[in-house]
Amino acid sequence: MHRLGKTASARRKDFYEDAPTRTVAAGGVxxxxxxxxxxxxxxxxxxxxxxxxxxxxDPRVVDGIAARHRVITFGSRGVGASTGSTPKTIEEMAKDAVTFIRALGLKQVDILGFSMGGMIAQVIAQTAPQLIRGLVLAGTGPAGGEGIKNVTRLSHFDTLRALPILQDPKRFLLFTRTANGRRAARSSWLA
Structure with missing residues (x-):
């Protein structure tokens, strides 16, 4: 994997792949x-x-933004090393994200919301606007937007499609099945 700017004279010394996983407790999680x-x-x-x-x-995305900005990634309730049961609604996920942000003592943040994360970010912008200074929504849509109701069905379909060929379902979910899309998937962090 190409590591952005990692040389003996690098200005930064930390990269996402080396960042330690920490924990913070709040709201029973x-x-x-x-x-x-x-x-x-x-x-x-x-x-x-x-x-x-x-x-x-993708560590290239995180490292690129972290070159100039403090970056914080976290696991939602019930996902990965975060405790608790996975929330059933985007509104619950947004409430958890606000709980997490406040547990770190942060008064204001910029948010990069990718796909479902963008949906969560939109709810935070509605329910806790004072917390957000800037907002980037990537690969997402609004509640009730065209095609949004199909996301879960398509995710399940792509997971089933990827299993027999031992591929990461994200190759189907995040990249087009064109020659350029397949090439981009092969060069991604999923490779």
Whole structure:
């Protein structure tokens, strides 16, 4: 894997693949998280896609943003090393994200919400707008948006499609099945 700028003269010394997993307890949940980048400034909290844990972030994306910004990724309740039962609604997930952010003592954050994480970020923007300074929504849509109701069905279909060929379902979910899409999947962190 190519490590952005990792040389003897690198300005930064930490990379996502090396970031230790830490925990913080709040609201009856122990949340697992990782943090890297500069220790000052408003952090960027990453909210991830359906069924994703800390290891599902592309380290090239995290490292790229962490080159200039404090980055915090975390596992939602019931996912990966975070305790508790997985919430049933986006609203519950948003409440957990706010609980996590406040448990770290943060007064304001930037949020990068990817796919389902973008849906969670939109709810946070509605319910706790004072917490958000900036918001990046990637590969997501609004509640009730065109095709949103099909996401779970398509996720299950792509998981079943990937199993017999021993591929990560995210190759189907996150990349087109064109020659360019397959090439991008092979060069991704999933390779």
């Amino acid at each position: 122990t949340f697992a998280y990782r943090e890297l980048g500069p220790r000052s400034g408003v952090p960027v909290v990453f909210l991830t896609h359906l069924a994703a844990g800390l290891d599902n972030w």
